[in-house]
């Protein structure tokens with residue numbers, strides 16, 4: 067049975083493993099423009115495997131991930147806990163930019179609701195801090211959306227401890243969403259604040275964008291616009307070979323436990339103190355089924371240390 071964890075103030079219970087839809091949005095971020103995946107069967111497989119948390123954003127394929135998610139969950143909306151985001155827009159040259167001005171947040175929220183075919187978002191997160199806009203203004207706007215019933219909980223992505231503390235002094239925040247994996251294990255300060263303040267920590271990038279599945283025998287040559295070149299930096303230059311050392315350790319533990327490497331990598335994140343949920347991106351039914359196995363996996367202290375330190 068899939069392990070679940072509450073978003074405390076809401077009494078919402080969601081699976082501890084969530085499905086990320088960045089890669090399912092298609093577009094240049096993840097492969098190529100024509101790379102349309104069958105998102106309905108991936109989402110159906112996730113629900114079948116006990117995963118009811120789905121994370122998306124307008125920036126994923128510039129609306130395509132939301133549209134495809136919305137179409138796929140039309141008939142089962144009430145079974146899904148939807149996390150969505152605001153604050154990344156496409157600028158005049160077509161590139162991503164930060165914009166958390168209140169009017170942008172409100173219009174992005176309305177556009178997301180339309181694309182998702184729903185009238186509420188369970189968890190609405192600021193996708194990236196925007197230093198041009200005072201945090202008070204952003205959080206007040208989120209509060210107004212919450213009061214209007216358009217969103218049910220507020221979260222922050224990509225924050226450090228100082229910004230999280232500032233936000234908590236201004237309003238209630240239910241969840242943080244930050245990058246945490248065996249290749250990016252540096253969230254101790256934020257995790258301890260989350261624990262102390264009883265708020266969720268949703269980890270993303272648990273598979274290092276896929277590299278921790280151990281599937282890359284050779285260094286891949288992704289296009290410049292691919293997220294695995296500009297966002298996850300484990301695929302370029304020397305970093306690839308360093309990441310392979312970790313991926314090899316994941317593979318060894320997976321072989322011993324007769325389980326997929328991706329499940330081991332996600333289980334390591336799930337076991338970190340303070341982590342409530344782990345998002346795994348999946349672009350096929352097989353991947354989602356493999357990743358879901360993380361929820362039932364217990365790693366010993368020796369296995370955890372071996373994965374992190376190699377001894």
Ligand SMILES: NC(=O)c1ccc[n+]([C@@H]2O[C@H](COP(=O)([O-])OP(=O)(O)OC[C@H]3O[C@@H](n4cnc5c(N)ncnc54)[C@H](OP(=O)(O)O)[C@@H]3O)[C@@H](O)[C@H]2O)c1
Pocket residue numbers: 085086087088089090096121122193223224243244269270271272273274275276277279281326328345346347348349352353354356357
């Ligand atoms: N808040 C933020 O700023 C932020 C940033 C990044 C991500 N996120 C969210 O977090 C989610 C998860 O992160 P992520 O998708 O970026 O990275 P990830 O979960 O580390 O990696 C996902 C990718 O790994 C590959 N993969 C997944 N399962 C696999 C398996 N079992 N075997 C082999 N390959 C597998 C797939 O790509 P291929 O099949 O193409 O190799 C998949 O798209 C995102 O989808 C998004 O919803 C949020």
